[in-house]
Amino acid sequence: MQPKKLLAALACALAWPASAQETTDDARLAAELAALREQIAQLKAGYERRIASLEERLDAAQKQAAAPVAAQAETAPAPQAAPTPVAQRGTTAFNPEMSLILQGAYKSRKEVAERHIGGFVSADHHHDGDEHGDDKRGFALDHTELVFAANIDPYFRGQATVALLDGEAELEEAWLQTIALGHGLGLKAGRFLSGIGYLNEQHAHQWDFYEQPLMYKALFGEHGYTQDGVQAKWVAPLARFVELGVEAGRGQNFPGDERNLDGFNSVALFARVGDDIGASHSWRAGLSWLQTRADARASHFESENFGEVHGAFSGRSRVWIADFVYKWAPDGNPARRNFKLQAEYFHRRESGHLAATDEDGNDLGESPWRTRQHGYYIAGVYQFAPGWRAGLRYDRLASGRQTLGENPAEIEIVSWQPRRLSVMLDYSWSEFSRLRLQWSRDRAMPGLTDNQVTLQYVMSLGSHGAHKF
Numbered sequence: 001m002q003p004k005k006l007l008a009a010l011a012c013a014l015a016w017p018a019s020a021q022e023t024t025d026d027a028r029l030a031a032e033l034a035a036l037r038e039q040i041a042q043l044k045a046g047y048e049r050r051i052a053s054l055e056e057r058l059d060a061a062q063k064q065a066a067a068p069v070a071a072q073a074e075t076a077p078a079p080q081a082a083p084t085p086v087a088q089r090g091t092t093a094f095n096p097e098m099s100l101i102l103q104g105a106y107k108s109r110k111e112v113a114e115r116h117i118g119g120f121v122s123a124d125h126h127h128d129g130d131e132h133g134d135d136k137r138g139f140a141l142d143h144t145e146l147v148f149a150a151n152i153d154p155y156f157r158g159q160a161t162v163a164l165l166d167g168e169a170e171l172e173e174a175w176l177q178t179i180a181l182g183h184g185l186g187l188k189a190g191r192f193l194s195g196i197g198y199l200n201e202q203h204a205h206q207w208d209f210y211e212q213p214l215m216y217k218a219l220f221g222e223h224g225y226t227q228d229g230v231q232a233k234w235v236a237p238l239a240r241f242v243e244l245g246v247e248a249g250r251g252q253n254f255p256g257d258e259r260n261l262d263g264f265n266s267v268a269l270f271a272r273v274g275d276d277i278g279a280s281h282s283w284r285a286g287l288s289w290l291q292t293r294a295d296a297r298a299s300h301f302e303s304e305n306f307g308e309v310h311g312a313f314s315g316r317s318r319v320w321i322a323d324f325v326y327k328w329a330p331d332g333n334p335a336r337r338n339f340k341l342q343a344e345y346f347h348r349r350e351s352g353h354l355a356a357t358d359e360d361g362n363d364l365g366e367s368p369w370r371t372r373q374h375g376y377y378i379a380g381v382y383q384f385a386p387g388w389r390a391g392l393r394y395d396r397l398a399s400g401r402q403t404l405g406e407n408p409a410e411i412e413i414v415s416w417q418p419r420r421l422s423v424m425l426d427y428s429w430s431e432f433s434r435l436r437l438q439w440s441r442d443r444a445m446p447g448l449t450d451n452q453v454t455l456q457y458v459m460s461l462g463s464h465g466a467h468k469f
């Protein structure tokens with residue numbers, strides 16, 4: 001063999017083992033990489049399942065608490081303890097959670113024997129003026145609210161609210177609520193503040209002003225409209241907040257009355273929609289309808305020719321409410337600055353018969369009774385520095401068309417457009433304590449202009465759940 005061929009053969013023989021070794025190493029490395037990729041894929045899939053499960057639990061907790069998808073943190077939280085999320089309370093939470101709301105005020109206003117809202121029929125037990133302390137002037141203690149609440153088990157939650165004043169106790173709410181139905185569904189049963197409108201579900205310590213708007217008092221009396229019955233809500237599985245609700249109840253409260261019937265005497269429907277606009281803005285709008293009936297409901301009003309007329313109304317009362325709320329906070333953080341604008345429009349119709357007597361007890365007969373009345377309020381509250389808020393609210397009502405008797409001239413009912421302008425400034429040292437100064441120019445009664453000044457405190461002791469949007 002020639003020397004050149006011999007050298008080439010030796011080179012190939014020496015190179016073959018190295019090439020085989022490199023091929024083996026490449027195969028081993030590829031296998032290791034494939035195993036690592038498989039392990040990463042398994043870990044990723046496991047974490048995705050855990051994250052999906054946590055997201056489902058969070059979504060269920062939010063829907064159970066009826067928290068709007070669009071809701072940001074409450075821009076003007078009333079004094080309250082830090083809320084505990086429903087999903088974290090469980091059956092091991094302190095049972096029950098308890099809170100006590102202390103409220104009182106100093107009030108300067110004109111002395112009026114019997115305050116009322118002119119042009120509006122009012123139930124006798126609601127015809128006593130101010131809803132805080134019977135319109136007492138000077139120093140007055142308002143309702144002290146005692147609240148008990150807890151998860152009963154993984155399926156139900158309960159709450160009771162008792163209002164205490166001058167040796168009397170009134171059960172404002174006592175209800176149970178489902179927390180595990182899923183699919184955006186929730187049921188409530190017992191005594192509860194109706195879901196109609198925006199302000200109706202709020203207790204007095206949550207209000208941005210000392211008293212509720214005139215129209216709420218004219219329509220529902222002292223504490224808003226309370227149902228003894230059942231309520232069903234459904235939150236749609238959409239990116240935008242959409243909620244539908246229906247209620248059926250005993251209907252024993254004004255504008256209805258106690259009729260002691262099987263079934264229900266009051267029906268309410270409501271629908272809400274809301275959303276966020278960027279990181280700093282959110283809104284919510286709603287429509288509500290309430291129908292109830294009365295049988296000899298006691299009431300009285302002012303007439304032109306008979307003075308004060310007492311009546312017993314039997315018939316149907318219907319109320320429509322449109323509400324809107326807009327909130328702004330820089331980047332969604334309301335701690336330093338925020339603004340809330342809210343407004344509600346009301347329309348009431350009543351039809352039936354009224355048995356009337358004058359103030360001396362003389363019988364004025366029974367006549368057909370028809371009313372169409374409406375009103376609204378608009379309010380803005382601005383937090384301009386940590387703890388400091390200023391607010392402005394305007395109320396206006398119209399007594400509208402009221403017909404008593406086949407001949408409307410038989411009893412001339414006083415027509416009036418009640419109105420009120422309120423300005424407030426308050427300071428909160430913390431989420432538990434608030435001091436408020438308010439001035440109001442009140443023209444709710446015909447012929448009376450009352451410039452009212454109120455200094456109020458609201459203090460919260462103990463655990464208290466988060467307020468709604």
